[in-house]
Amino acid sequence: MKRLHLSFECREDRCAATLDSAPGTTGLLMVSGGNEIRAGAFNGQSRLAAEIAAAGFPVFRFDRRGIGDSEGTNRGFRKSTKDIAAALLAFRAIAPQLQRVVGFGNCDAASALMLGAGAECDALVLSNPWTIEDTESDAPPPAAIRSRYAEKLKDPREVARLVSGRVDLKKLAGGMVRAMKPKSAPSSLAEDMRAGLDAFTGPVRFLLAEDDRTAQVFAERWDAQDTRIARCPGADHAYSSAEARGWLRDRLLEALRRYFEIAPPADEASVKEVLTAIFAPPTYH
Numbered sequence: 001m002k003r004l005h006l007s008f009e010c011r012e013d014r015c016a017a018t019l020d021s022a023p024g025t026t027g028l029l030m031v032s033g034g035n036e037i038r039a040g041a042f043n044g045q046s047r048l049a050a051e052i053a054a055a056g057f058p059v060f061r062f063d064r065r066g067i068g069d070s071e072g073t074n075r076g077f078r079k080s081t082k083d084i085a086a087a088l089l090a091f092r093a094i095a096p097q098l099q100r101v102v103g104f105g106n107c108d109a110a111s112a113l114m115l116g117a118g119a120e121c122d123a124l125v126l127s128n129p130w131t132i133e134d135t136e137s138d139a140p141p142p143a144a145i146r147s148r149y150a151e152k153l154k155d156p157r158e159v160a161r162l163v164s165g166r167v168d169l170k171k172l173a174g175g176m177v178r179a180m181k182p183k184s185a186p187s188s189l190a191e192d193m194r195a196g197l198d199a200f201t202g203p204v205r206f207l208l209a210e211d212d213r214t215a216q217v218f219a220e221r222w223d224a225q226d227t228r229i230a231r232c233p234g235a236d237h238a239y240s241s242a243e244a245r246g247w248l249r250d251r252l253l254e255a256l257r258r259y260f261e262i263a264p265p266a267d268e269a270s271v272k273e274v275l276t277a278i279f280a281p282p283t284y285h
Helices: 041-052 081-094 108-115 144-155 156-163 167-180 189-200 214-220 242-259 268-278
Strands: 003-010 011-021 026-031 059-063 098-108 123-128 203-211 228-231
Touching: 003 081, 011 041, 011 081, 026 041, 026 081, 026 242, 041 059, 041 242, 059 081, 059 156, 081 098, 081 108, 098 108, 108 123, 108 189, 123 242, 167 242, 203 242, 214 242, 228 242
Parallel strands: 026 059, 026 098, 098 123, 123 203, 203 228
Antiparallel strands: 003 011, 011 059
């Protein structure tokens, strides 16, 4: 298992990509969110890709046009379907044993996969999908504010702060006003994402970081009874804690194995050897 840096063509531009090779016939296509490069924040996606590959599944990451090392103009996530499709073709070409590909994206990368009806992936893992219009506030939705206040009232220390006058009453009053607002109507973006996903016929899993505002807004605008949703308690948007990172990795491996195949287990020594080889250079791309 090795890490290979390459490029592929999308229209007339060259896009940079990285393959973490593995023998499995099911692969993971990582789509970056926002204007983030393929390594991810603090090399998070780079490390995650190595761990997934060490478990037997090849992983392909890329910079869409106009981002990172890629040529061209950044057209935003709403117009990135062609970038994802080109990356998928490149992934299948460089790893010809692939029979199935799971697409994974966080934030507006998840939204892009939904808008593109899966972008020809075989299954989707959609983390903290972005449903907020450019003209909207990204403040927590009323349900999230009410939940936060309910948790505070269970904490004796928070109650003591309130009765002792150490709470900013003006700020508290503003929060209470926001908490009493009705549930917001679905955005047109959310409806477009729903329509795109309805056209996708493969397996889908939603992953929501419970302390993330983006996830909270999505949860308010989506079907609360959707059994495809899994929640990570205490996690932020980037799953930055060790516990949250482990949870995310396990959910991805669960999807890769459940949907299609069981990868042969790698013993601890083999995993350590692979990770050491992959991360030998101090800089990740």
